[in-house]
Amino acid sequence: MSFKPLDQNYEKKVRESFSRQQFMNFIGAKLIKIRPGYCEIHLAYKKELSQQHGFFHAGVIGTIADNSGGYAAYTLMPADSSIFTVEYKLNLIAPGDGDLLIGRGQVIKSGRTLTVCETEVFVVKEGAEKLCATSLMTLMAMAGKADEPIEKK
Numbered sequence: 001m002s003f004k005p006l007d008q009n010y011e012k013k014v015r016e017s018f019s020r021q022q023f024m025n026f027i028g029a030k031l032i033k034i035r036p037g038y039c040e041i042h043l044a045y046k047k048e049l050s051q052q053h054g055f056f057h058a059g060v061i062g063t064i065a066d067n068s069g070g071y072a073a074y075t076l077m078p079a080d081s082s083i084f085t086v087e088y089k090l091n092l093i094a095p096g097d098g099d100l101l102i103g104r105g106q107v108i109k110s111g112r113t114l115t116v117c118e119t120e121v122f123v124v125k126e127g128a129e130k131l132c133a134t135s136l137m138t139l140m141a142m143a144g145k146a147d148e149p150i151e152k153k
Contacts (some may be wrong), residue, residue: 003107004011007079010036010052014071017083017147024067025086027060031071037107039071045099056096059101061121065090069117073139076110077139082147086114088137098125115139 007013011034018024018031024041033040043056043065044047045102051057066085074083105119121133 001037001107003076003110005036005076007077007142010034010075011080013079013147014039014074017074018067018071020147020149021067023063027063029064029067034071034075036075037072037110039103039105040073041067041068041071041103041105042074043101043103043129045101053095054097054100056123057097058090058092058096061092061096061099061101061133062088062090062135064101064103065119065121065133068105068121069119069135069137070105070139072105072107072117072119073110073115073141076107076115077141078143080146082142082145084140084142086138086140090135092133094123094130094132096123098123098130100124101132102129113119113141113143115141 029043102122109116119135122129123132
């Protein structure tokens with residue numbers, strides 16, 4: 001699908017927002033590709049991100065799905081907006097047994113307020129990609145709300 005961003009500086013907006021996500025920095029996630037309606041995020045394996053069998057934890061897989069879909073949607077939102085995930089469903093297809101997670105988010109339908117995205121999360125082992133999760137999500141544009149930290153009182 002081909003989408004036209006509402007903000008010509010969408011890539012800068014997305015990269016700046018991603019850099020403010022302290023959790024993504026903490027786990028070591030990297031923003032790899034951005035284009036209108038698409039986002040790809042990579043995360044290298046660390047044992048601290050694993051579950052009891054040594055695979056990527058499902059919560060980490062869900063995080064990559066949420067962020068890749070969310071930033072795919074954000075590429076199409078106005079410059080003066082922020083974004084929130086309204087809902088997402090994650091299907092775990094296979095164990096996250098590998099050295100790298102790749103999340104690829106793609107917009108299905110972009111609306112004025114709500115955007116629907118699908119994501120695929122792949123695990124890479126010995127150079128081969130294997131689908132380990134899919135998700136379907138709805139995201140909301142928060143018009144006029146700055147995409148920056150809210151001060152805690």
